[in-house]
Amino acid sequence: MTTRRSFLHKGILGVAATTLASIPSVYAEPFKLKSDKGKPDPFKLGIAGYSFINFNLDESLKMMKKVDVHYLCIKDFHLPYKSTAEEIAAFHAKLKENGVTGYAVGPIYTKTKQEIDDAFDYAKRVGVDLVVGIPLHADLGYVAQKTKEYNIRYAIHNHGPEDKLYPSAESIYNLIKNLDERVGICFDMGHNKRDGRDSVADFQKFSKRIFDMHLKNVTAAAKDGSTCELGRGVIDIPAYVKMLRKVNYTGSCSLEYEKDMKDPLAGIAESVGYFKGVCDGTR
Template sequence: MEFSRRNFIRLGALSSLSSILFTKASAESFIQKDSFNSEKDAFKLGMAGYSFVNFNLDDSLKMMKRMDIRYLCIKDFHLPLNSTAEQVAAFHQKLSGANVTGYAVGPIYMTKSKTEIDNAFDYAKLVGVDLIVGIPNKEDLEYISKKTEEYNIRYALHNHGPEDKLYPNAKSIYDLINHLSPKMGICFDMGHNMRDGREPSADLKSYHKRIFDIHLKNVTEATEKGSTCELGRGIIDVPKFVKTLRSVGYAGKCSLEFEKDMKDPLAGIAESKGYFQGVCDAVK
C-alpha cells in the first residue's frame, strides 16, 4: 500500500473514532453530518437488505437514515414477491421519507422452476429497478439471458464462497456468463470471494466489466472457516480495493452487508461505514 505514515494513523483513528463515538449520545449527529454519496467517486455506498433480516422496514430505514446511507438493495422480507402495485407505491413512499432509493432487488433464489425466474422479472419491473441479484440454476442461465433483453433488466449472480457448489467466486460466474447478454453480470461479494481463496482486488480488476453490484464486507480468514466482520478489522486490503474501484471506473453500488451481530448490527455497520469513508478520503 502506498500510504504515508500520516494517512495510516488517520485511518486507524477514523475506525476507532467511529466505534467510540457511536457508543455515546452524540453518535447520531456524528453519523448524519457526513455525506458519503458525493460526486467524488462514480460508485455509491448502499446497504444490502439482508443486513436487516431481523428488522422491519421502518426500523431498517431508521438505521439507514441515522447513517446517511441512501441506497438499498431490496429484500423480499421487506417487500414480498407477490406485492401489489399499491404495496409497492407505499413501500417507495416510506423509502423516500428516509431519503433512500431502492436500486435493486435480491438476492432472490430461483432454483425450483422457470416460473420463479419469470416472477422475479415481473417483480423487478413492478418495483421499478433495473437490477436483479439472483441465485439460479446453471442450466437456466441462457433463459435468464433472454429475459434480461426482453425486460431490459440486468441480472447479477451472487457468489457465496466455498460452501456454494454453484457460484463460489467471481471467476466461477464470469466463466459461465461471459458469452451471454451483456446484461448478465455479477453481484460481487468480496468477503465470500476471499473465503474461497481469491483476492478481491485482483478479481475486481479482471471481471469489472461484468460486476454490476458489490457487497462490501471483510472476513477473518481466507478459508471456509473465515467469518464476516467489520470492514476495517479483517484480512482484506480495503484501501487496495478502493484504489481498484477507481482504476477500473466502477460506477455501481458498494453495499455494506453486515452479517455479524445481526440482531444488533447498528454499531458494526456504523463502524464499517466510517472506515470505508475514511479509506475513500485518504486513498489517492
Template sequence: MSNTKNSRRSFLQRSALGAAAVLTSPSWMTSSASESVEKMADQNAIKLGIAGYSFVNFNLEQSLAMMKRMDVRYLCIKDFHLPLDSTAEQIAAFHQKLAESNVKGYAVGPLYMKTKAEIDRAFDYCKRVGVDLMIGIPEIKDLPYVAQKAKEYNIKYGIHNHGPEDKIYPNATVIWNQIKDLDKNLGMCFDMGHNMRDGQDPIKDLGRYKTRIFDIHLKNVTAADAKGSTCELGRGVIDIPAFVKELLKIKYPGVCSIEFEKDMKDPLAGIAESVGFFRGVLSAV
C-alpha cells in the first residue's frame, strides 16, 4: 500500500511539473496566447463602422444597442439621428450617448444639397457637430464652391456614388473625373457595392483613386448590374478578401462603414453576419 501511495505521489508531482513547464514555456506563449493577440490586432487593422442609413427605421438608442452587441465603434451620423438644426446642447447630449456606448461619430451624411445655401448650412452643421468629414451629394455646377468651402473649413468632403440609377455620380470614375483638378479636400465616399452594380471593378478602383477616397460604404451585392441588391458581406459577387487585401496594400486610413440595405426593418442579423465575416477575413488575409 505504501509503495502504491509513493508511486501515485510521484506521478502527480511529475504531472504538476510538466504542466508548469508548458505554461511557462515561451513556445507555448508564442503558439497560443500571442497568436490570439495577433489575430485581434489583425481584426482591428481597418476601422470598421456602420453607415447611419442602415438604421433608418430605428432611433439612436436602438441603433447604439445594436452596435454595442456587435462591438462596432464608429458611426457615420445621419441627420434623422442628429437634425441639421440641432442646438449645441443637443449635439453635446448626442455625443454623450455615443460615448456611453463606446461609439465615435466620425462623419456626417450623406447629405443632399441643391443650392449654395444648403451647402453653407451643411458645412456649418458639420463644424458644429465636431467632425472633419462630410459625405454629400452636390450638384456638379457647385463642385468648385464645395471645394472652396472644404478648404475654408478644413473639412474633407466625400461625394457618394449611387450606381446606375444615379445620373450624376454613378461610379467612382465619374466622381474622379469631376474632382481631380479641384482642392484635395474634395474626394469621395466610395460605395463599392453601387460601383459594382454600375459594371465597375471596386478592387481596381480602390487602388486607382486611393488618394481621394475618404470613406467607404462597405457592402456586397447579388449581381454586377442594376438588378443587383445589397446582401450580407460574404454572400455576394464582390471578392471581399481581395478587396480587404487591397485596403491593406494601400494602407487605407479611413473607416469602412457597413451600409446594409437588406431587411432594413430587421437588420441586426445581416449586419452582425457582415461584421463577423469582415473581421474573419482581416484575420485570414
C-alpha cells in the first residue's frame, strides 16, 4: 500500500535531481513507470523540445540526464531542417551517448504544400515515424495523402482559445475523423484545459487518435491560465494517469515546461518527480 511518505519521497527525488549530478551514472538505474499491477506502464515519459528553446543540445541533454528522462521530441533549433545526413547521424550519436531517444519531430508550422513536403522529408531523414504539426485546414487532405506516401504518422497540436485553427482536441478530431488513421492529435492537455475543456474526459474520448501528448498543467481553466509546475495546477494529474492506463495509451507523455524558460531546471525536476510519484503512487 502506498503511503503519503512514499508518495512525497518520489516527488522529492525529482525536485532534488539537480543535486545528484555528481553521482556517477553507473550507480543509477533508469526509472520505469509502473502500472497499478507493478508492471511497466505502456506509456513513456519524455520532454518536448520546445522546453529547451533557450538552450543548446548539450545543455538540454544535461538537464534530461539530471531528471532521468530518456525521450525527446526534436525541435529544429537543435536539429535544423536542412541538416545533412552526417549532421543527423552526429545528432543521434550524441543523443545515444546521453541515453536519449528522439522519437518525433515538431511542432512544425506549415502554410504551403511545399512546407508539408519538407516536414515529411525531414522526418524521414531524421528517422522518426511521427511529425507533430500545425497545418492549415485546407491542407489536411494533403497531409493525409503524405501520411500514406511516407507511412509516417502526423499529430496535430492544439493551442488553446487563442488558436483559431485548433483550440482543442475536439476541434482537431472533428476535422480529421474521416481522414487516414495516420492523421491524429498531439494532445496538449494544458491548452485544452484553457479552452474550458475537461482534459481527462477528452483524452478518453479521443484516445484512439492521440499519438502524442504534451504533459503540462495550468493555473486556470481559462484563456489567461498559464503553465505551472505539474502538481500545482487545476488538472487532476492522478486521474489523468489512471485514464492513460484505462485506454492503454502507448505513446509518449512529453513534459512541455513553459514557465521560467530561461531557468527551467527546477520546475522541470519538480514536474518530472511529481509525475513519477503519481505513477508510482496511484493504486
